[in-house]
Amino acid sequence: MKTAVLSVGTELLFGQITNTNTVFLSKELNNMGLDVMYHYTVGDNPGRLADMIRMALEDVDMILVTGGLGPTQDDLTKEVACQVFGDELVVNEKALGKIKEYFLRTGRNMTENNAKQALIPSRATVFHNDAGTAPGFALEKDGKYIICMPGPPREMTRMFEISVKPFLEKLSDGYMSYKLLRLYGIGESLLETRLIDLIDNQTDPTLATYAKEGECQLRIASKRSSREEADKAVQDMIDIVSERVGEYIYSCDNEELVDVVGRMLLEKGLTFASAESCTGGLVAAALTDIPGISQSFMAGFVTYSNEAKMRELGVSEETLREHGAVSEETAREMVEGLARVTGCDVCISVTGIAGPGGGTEEKPVGLVYIGFKYGDKCFVTKKLSTGASRKWIRNHTLLGVLDIVRRNI
Amino acid sequence: MKTAVLSVGTELLFGQITNTNTVFLSKELNNMGLDVMYHYTVGDNPGRLADMIRMALEDVDMILVTGGLGPTQDDLTKEVACQVFGDELVVNEKALGKIKEYFLRTGRNMTENNAKQALIPSRATVFHNDAGTAPGFALEKDGKYIICMPGPPREMTRMFEISVKPFLEKLSDGYMSYKLLRLYGIGESLLETRLIDLIDNQTDPTLATYAKEGECQLRIASKRSSREEADKAVQDMIDIVSERVGEYIYSCDNEELVDVVGRMLLEKGLTFASAESCTGGLVAAALTDIPGISQSFMAGFVTYSNEAKMRELGVSEETLREHGAVSEETAREMVEGLARVTGCDVCISVTGIAGPGGGTEEKPVGLVYIGFKYGDKCFVTKKLSTGASRKWIRNHTLLGVLDIVRRNI
Numbered sequence: 001m002k003t004a005v006l007s008v009g010t011e012l013l014f015g016q017i018t019n020t021n022t023v024f025l026s027k028e029l030n031n032m033g034l035d036v037m038y039h040y041t042v043g044d045n046p047g048r049l050a051d052m053i054r055m056a057l058e059d060v061d062m063i064l065v066t067g068g069l070g071p072t073q074d075d076l077t078k079e080v081a082c083q084v085f086g087d088e089l090v091v092n093e094k095a096l097g098k099i100k101e102y103f104l105r106t107g108r109n110m111t112e113n114n115a116k117q118a119l120i121p122s123r124a125t126v127f128h129n130d131a132g133t134a135p136g137f138a139l140e141k142d143g144k145y146i147i148c149m150p151g152p153p154r155e156m157t158r159m160f161e162i163s164v165k166p167f168l169e170k171l172s173d174g175y176m177s178y179k180l181l182r183l184y185g186i187g188e189s190l191l192e193t194r195l196i197d198l199i200d201n202q203t204d205p206t207l208a209t210y211a212k213e214g215e216c217q218l219r220i221a222s223k224r225s226s227r228e229e230a231d232k233a234v235q236d237m238i239d240i241v242s243e244r245v246g247e248y249i250y251s252c253d254n255e256e257l258v259d260v261v262g263r264m265l266l267e268k269g270l271t272f273a274s275a276e277s278c279t280g281g282l283v284a285a286a287l288t289d290i291p292g293i294s295q296s297f298m299a300g301f302v303t304y305s306n307e308a309k310m311r312e313l314g315v316s317e318e319t320l321r322e323h324g325a326v327s328e329e330t331a332r333e334m335v336e337g338l339a340r341v342t343g344c345d346v347c348i349s350v351t352g353i354a355g356p357g358g359g360t361e362e363k364p365v366g367l368v369y370i371g372f373k374y375g376d377k378c379f380v381t382k383k384l385s386t387g388a389s390r391k392w393i394r395n396h397t398l399l400g401v402l403d404i405v406r407r408n409i
Numbered sequence: 410m411k412t413a414v415l416s417v418g419t420e421l422l423f424g425q426i427t428n429t430n431t432v433f434l435s436k437e438l439n440n441m442g443l444d445v446m447y448h449y450t451v452g453d454n455p456g457r458l459a460d461m462i463r464m465a466l467e468d469v470d471m472i473l474v475t476g477g478l479g480p481t482q483d484d485l486t487k488e489v490a491c492q493v494f495g496d497e498l499v500v501n502e503k504a505l506g507k508i509k510e511y512f513l514r515t516g517r518n519m520t521e522n523n524a525k526q527a528l529i530p531s532r533a534t535v536f537h538n539d540a541g542t543a544p545g546f547a548l549e550k551d552g553k554y555i556i557c558m559p560g561p562p563r564e565m566t567r568m569f570e571i572s573v574k575p576f577l578e579k580l581s582d583g584y585m586s587y588k589l590l591r592l593y594g595i596g597e598s599l600l601e602t603r604l605i606d607l608i609d610n611q612t613d614p615t616l617a618t619y620a621k622e623g624e625c626q627l628r629i630a631s632k633r634s635s636r637e638e639a640d641k642a643v644q645d646m647i648d649i650v651s652e653r654v655g656e657y658i659y660s661c662d663n664e665e666l667v668d669v670v671g672r673m674l675l676e677k678g679l680t681f682a683s684a685e686s687c688t689g690g691l692v693a694a695a696l697t698d699i700p701g702i703s704q705s706f707m708a709g710f711v712t713y714s715n716e717a718k719m720r721e722l723g724v725s726e727e728t729l730r731e732h733g734a735v736s737e738e739t740a741r742e743m744v745e746g747l748a749r750v751t752g753c754d755v756c757i758s759v760t761g762i763a764g765p766g767g768g769t770e771e772k773p774v775g776l777v778y779i780g781f782k783y784g785d786k787c788f789v790t791k792k793l794s795t796g797a798s799r800k801w802i803r804n805h806t807l808l809g810v811l812d813i814v815r816r817n818i
Contacts, residue, residue: 018428
């Protein structure tokens with residue numbers, strides 16, 4: 001079944017708020033095996049809304065609308081739905097009761113325009129709103145459906161889970177299964193080249209590659225008559241892909257690299273410490289964003305100045321003078337000093353030139369040394385990302401550090 | 410001028426990624442006085458993309474497209490643009506040179522499909538891509554415009570700022586001047602109340618308030634025949650607003666709070682150090698994102714464990730035992746120890762409960778103590794944000810720390 005998601009609200013067109021409703025609904029619909037063909041956003045304008053719904057329905061079987069069900073004058077989604085689907089608004093006693101009940105419960109006065117929310121198209125299947133006052137509904141005509149839900153994400157998601165999802169499951173054909181693989185250390189072009197035969201000959205499962213800042217994603221999806229078949233088809237393709245690019249895959253479940261590394265550290269019961277110069281605490285900040293990481297993350301140092309490198313980590317003045325703060329030697333002394341001071345199982349150090357200033361012919365902006373120590377294993381990796389911004393270099397270095405930890409613990 | 414924003418990418422229809430490009434472009438276009446009428450999203454399907462562009466152009470003068478310019482087979486935006494605007498793709502030597510240069514610079518091999526990115530519609534105005542390989546372009550026909558930009562936000566925003574914005578400014582009628590004021594420590598509703606008479610009676614300049622995580626924005630815009638008039642009208646309104654809520658305004662130029670604080674530290678020639686527990690390096694990471702900050706930022710400590718607090722900052726075991734790691738006493742000993750160890754002019758400490766676990770009746774999740782020391786001035790501020798997520802608490806604490814520095818140096 002082909003669907004489209006339509007968001008109503010001028011605030012979206014102003015860029016004041018991010019459209020999370022569309023992301024939520026798209027995920028849910030795809031996971032149910034319903035194809036999402038389009039996203040639309042239109043302001044609080046009945047004429048344009050009507051045109052957009054008509055236009056969408058030429059191409060899809062169902063349109064899911066969020067917003068414009070509220071009590072105010074510019075909330076006109078219901079009127080438009082009636083206009084397009086040939087119906088009229090009538091007072092829905094049950095909805096009216098729920099609304100009165102809601103105001104009683106929340107101890108607020110029910111204003112005149114709130115009663116307007118109990119008006120529902122006469123032929124509609126009503127979806128009650130447990131988190132607010134505006135009910136939603138589904139309306140059908142000639143095998144085409146419109147499903148209207150309130151705009152506030154809390155109300156919409158709740159209504160979807162409780163009422164809309166079951167309604168859709170009755171209509172859905174087949175089952176869609178998909179996995180999103182995350183890869184680091186391989187570019188999108190190279191990834192596609194490695195998988196080109198699979199991509200060219202794809203029918204089901206389907207494969208799609210996406211570039212994400214500093215990393216790559218590969219989506220593998222299958223639509224079959226049963227959940228089991230779909231899941232198996234996806235898993236079989238994951239196995240084939242893993243044989244070709246497995247070393248780069250850090251997650252088959254769309255996890256962030258930092259979450260994967262954090263989980264590995266916690267599962268293995270390893271303590272962790274970081275000593276950062278050019279990343280200035282990014283590694284520590286990223287890892288400590290994980291709930292419960294205090295079991296593993298013990299201490300972090302942002303040794304930005306040479307003094308701090310010497311004072312906190314015992315980097316020798318001679319090393320800094322002879323090789324400079326950005327050098328393999330300094331990275332090594334940093335990570336060794338960090339292990340000495342903290343006694344943590346896994347230690348990493350980062351020193352580099354994030355720019356835009358500070359680069360030289362011999363040591364350009366983007367040059368980064370990453371030190372790693374875990375037991376007897378201790379090494380320094382050199383990375384160079386040229387022509388990149390300070391932010392990019394720092395974030396890319398963060399991923400580089402995390403990937404080194406992932407590959408070596 | 411009426412515009413529409415069109416996003417190309419099946420991953421958006423899958424709900425895999427949030428459409429931040431559309432939010433960014435909508436804000437920018439509105440700020441320039443261009444009306445955004447519609448948002449559209451379509452998958453990597455040339456037929457549907459062409460239909461959607463044609464349909465949009467019946468109603469708007471300009472459509473801004475992001476995505477589908479990459480090197481892979483499903484990147485077809487350029488072909489479609491040519492089809493709709495009656496043009497053909499030709500090799501753009503300058504673009505090809507830039508792409509070759511990019512691969513040379515990054516030391517990666519240029520694959521065949523990368524050369525495809527140098528194909529540009531023959532009549533197009535080319536926008537070069539400083540952050541990636543795919544160039545963007547503008548194409549005009551019968552007074553209607555299409556502007557195509559790459560999908561990755563980093564590349565798109567950079568291209569918009571450097572090339573597209575100036576291109577649009579030439580087309581815009583009259584001159585739009587606007588300032589985005591940033592405020593911290595006042596809620597949107599209170600801000601609106603303080604300015605309600607100005608907002609109700611607005612014609613030109615216009616005022617609009619926006620809530621942003623933990624802070625507020627106030628947009629003041631004026632459209633006049635000359636740049637000077639518009640600029641003056643905006644500045645006069647800023648003066649009026651400043652008289653009412655000046656203490657909360659940290660920027661009149663849409664700067665981030667961290668950039669304002671970083672500049673203040675550098676201008677005053679003050680050295681800075683941080684000791685963080687619950688924020689885990691967020692403060693250090695945010696400040697060290699600023700180019701040249703190494704003149705001020707000397708050292709940061711992420712003392713996550715009690716051992717680290719004692720070892721690195723000399724917090725007494727007794728204090729930790731009697732008052733706990735999250736206490737005014739610990740925050741004070743952290744910041745005093747930090748000043749002792751680093752000898753920096755300005756020192757801050759943070760200790761709190763970011764959750765979701767670790768909260769108690771007496772010390773709930775969201776409780777945070779911020780220590781500040783600058784010369785003789787040394788104090789601890791208690792903050793409590795209830796019912797918030799770990800991420801929100803950490804980010805909100807970061808803003809709180811920065812605002813304390815801003816107000817006290």
